[in-house]
Amino acid sequence: DGGITQSPKYLFRKEGQNVTLSCEQNLNHDAMYWYRQDPGQGLRLIYYSQIVNDFQKGDIAEGYSVSREKKESFPLTVTSAQKNPTAFYLCASSVNRAGANVLTFGAGSRLTVL
Amino acid sequence: AQSVTQLDSQVPVFEEAPVELRCNYSSSVSVYLFWYVQYPNQGLQLLLKYLSGSTLVKGINGFEAEFNKSQTSFHLRKPSVHISDTAEYFCAVSDGGGSQGNLIFGKGTKLSVKP
Numbered sequence: 001d002g003g004i005t006q007s008p009k010y011l012f013r014k015e016g017q018n019v020t021l022s023c024e025q026n027l028n029h030d031a032m033y034w035y036r037q038d039p040g041q042g043l044r045l046i047y048y049s050q051i052v053n054d055f056q057k058g059d060i061a062e063g064y065s066v067s068r069e070k071k072e073s074f075p076l077t078v079t080s081a082q083k084n085p086t087a088f089y090l091c092a093s094s095v096n097r098a099g100a101n102v103l104t105f106g107a108g109s110r111l112t113v114l
Numbered sequence: 115a116q117s118v119t120q121l122d123s124q125v126p127v128f129e130e131a132p133v134e135l136r137c138n139y140s141s142s143v144s145v146y147l148f149w150y151v152q153y154p155n156q157g158l159q160l161l162l163k164y165l166s167g168s169t170l171v172k173g174i175n176g177f178e179a180e181f182n183k184s185q186t187s188f189h190l191r192k193p194s195v196h197i198s199d200t201a202e203y204f205c206a207v208s209d210g211g212g213s214q215g216n217l218i219f220g221k222g223t224k225l226s227v228k229p
Binding site: 004006040042043058092098099102107108 | 123221
């Protein structure tokens with residue numbers, strides 16, 4: 001079955017460490033996204049990529065970095081510059097339907113900073 | 115810029131009762147609307163979407179929503195809920211596709227179905 005795989009599901013980090021969250025899709029979607037979810041805050045866009053080797057900052061990109069070297073993969077690095085990294089991170093990809101981006105989500109990765 | 119308001123952060127309801135989760139968006143010439151459901155510690159699953167055509171949209175699990183352009187609303191309804199419908203529901207809106215059509219999400223409504 002086609003879908004989006006995020007790993008790891010749970011991750012613990014010490015302050016000052018960088019961590020990388022993996023996101024792989026086999027849906028053949030061109031666009032991919034990273035969202036951050038905090039309780040009561042909804043989803044906030046970190047980065048998105050419309051095509052390989054290109055990506056744009058979302059609303060809360062500070063302290064994060066991404067790469068898009070392959071169509072299937074869009075890893076997110078949470079750097080030590082992110083002041084409050086404990087959150088649930090969701091990766092998504094999209095297909096265009098009747099002019100709209102229709103998103104499919106992965107199961108998420110929960111990052112906890114100790 | 116688009117914005118989405120989910121008017122209720124929590125909705126408790128008894129099993130087999132009807133439910134309505136409210137969503138309002140800021141006005142736009144054209145808009146695409148979505149409802150997603152999230153079960154604990156999982157990703158979001160698409161319930162239904164309005165892209166064009168009929169204003170009454172039917173989705174999975176017996177849910178439906180009605181696009182009301184004059185009231186800029188897209189409320190989600192189910193005539194009879196089950197315990198398994200307990201989850202968080204997110205309304206989302208976009209103005210189009212491509213980089214101009216990124217989804218804007220509401221803050222979510224937690225539906226709690228009690229026996």
